[in-house]
Amino acid sequence: MDVVCLDMEGVLVPEIWIAFSEESGIPELKRTTRDEPDYDKLMRWRIGVLKEHGLGLKEIQDTISRIDPLPGAKEFLDALRAEAQVIIISDTFTQFAMPLMKKLGYPTLFCNTLEVAEDGEITGFKMRCQQSKLTTVRALQSMGFDTIAAGDSFNDLAMIRASRAGFLFRTTEQIKKDNPDLQAFEEFDDFLAAIKAELR
Numbered sequence: 079m080d081v082v083c084l085d086m087e088g089v090l091v092p093e094i095w096i097a098f099s100e101e102s103g104i105p106e107l108k109r110t111t112r113d114e115p116d117y118d119k120l121m122r123w124r125i126g127v128l129k130e131h132g133l134g135l136k137e138i139q140d141t142i143s144r145i146d147p148l149p150g151a152k153e154f155l156d157a158l159r160a161e162a163q164v165i166i167i168s169d170t171f172t173q174f175a176m177p178l179m180k181k182l183g184y185p186t187l188f189c190n191t192l193e194v195a196e197d198g199e200i201t202g203f204k205m206r207c208q209q210s211k212l213t214t215v216r217a218l219q220s221m222g223f224d225t226i227a228a229g230d231s232f233n234d235l236a237m238i239r240a241s242r243a244g245f246l247f248r249t250t251e252q253i254k255k256d257n258p259d260l261q262a263f264e265e266f267d268d269f270l271a272a273i274k275a276e277l278r
Contacts, residue, residue, distance in 0.1 A: 079163070079224065080223070080225070080242075080277050080278055081163045081164070081218050081223045081224070081225050081226075082158060082162050082163065082165070082225075082226045083164075083165050083167050083214065083215055083226070083227040083228075083237055083241070084167070084227070084228055085167065085168060085230060085234045085247075086167075086168035086170060086175065086187070086189075087110075087168065088110075088112070088229075088230035088231065088247075088249075089151075089228065089229060089230055090147055090148060090155065090178075090182060091147050091178050092145055092148065093110050094141070094145065094170065094174055095107050095108065095109070095110055097141050097142075097144075098137075098142075101141045102131070102141075104131060106127060107124065107127060109123075109124075111231040111232055112230065112231045112232065112253070114232075117169050117233055121203055125200055128200055129199065134194070134197070134198035134199045135173060135192065135198045135200055138200075139174070142174055142177055142178065143177055145177075146181060147178065147181050150266040151182065152181070152182055153266070154266040156183065157270055158270060158273060158274075161274055162273075164186065165185075165187075165188060165218075166185055166186065166187045166189075167189075167210065167214050167215075167237065168187065168188070168189045169189070169190060169205075169210065170189050170190070171191055171192045171203065172189060172190070172191050172192075173191070173194070174192075175189055188210070189206070190203060190205050191203065191204045192204075211229075211234060215227060215237040215240050216240060224241075224278065225237075225240070226241055226242060226244065226245075226276050226277070227240070227241040227243075227244045228244060228247050228269070228273070229247065229249075230246060230248050230249040230250075230253075231249070231253070232253065234246075235253075238260065242276070243273075243276040245260065245261050245263060245269065246262040246263070247262070247264075247269055248264055249262055
């Protein structure tokens with residue numbers, strides 16, 4: 079049986095930190111896993127920037143409340159879920175993701191948790207497990223599932239390469255150049271067709 083494992087940000091919804099960077103006027107927060115492969119390092123740096131500017135969870139959630147899925151993402155996800163089991167595996171956090179999951183029809187999501195003080199300051203984060211995307215794919219495979227994986231960033235490459243089939247979606251030119259053997263798609267229709275062609 080196949081399980082399709084998808085990244086969330088950049089694939090189904092806009093990048094949350096880029097949207098927050100634009101709303102808050104803090105350009106350095108546009109840095110994402112497309113730019114920094116080390117997620118732990120990236121998040122610790124982000125938390126430092128938030129602290130420096132006196133911003134917390136509420137301000138980010140206010141931005142997230144105004145974010146909609148990428149055009150065509152919900153239709154793509156609905157069509158894919160009619161054909162296969164789908165799990166969204168994201169390095170984001172429950173406190174960020176749930177409003178977006180509602181807009182996507184509550185698909186299954188595996189992600190992480192923020193540590194938040196009573197005053198709303200983000201003080202840290204708890205990762206579900208090390209290398210969560212690769213670890214999840216390997217765990218699914220250990221239970222007898224075949225995986226098909228797709229994403230757009232450095233931190234998606236391990237789960238893509240560990241899967242029976244894997245794709246890039248709306249990724250950067252550099253990631254495409256560094257991974258010429260991976261099919262890369264820009265449109266949901268083509269992406270859906272490629273995944274469906276790999277289903278058994």
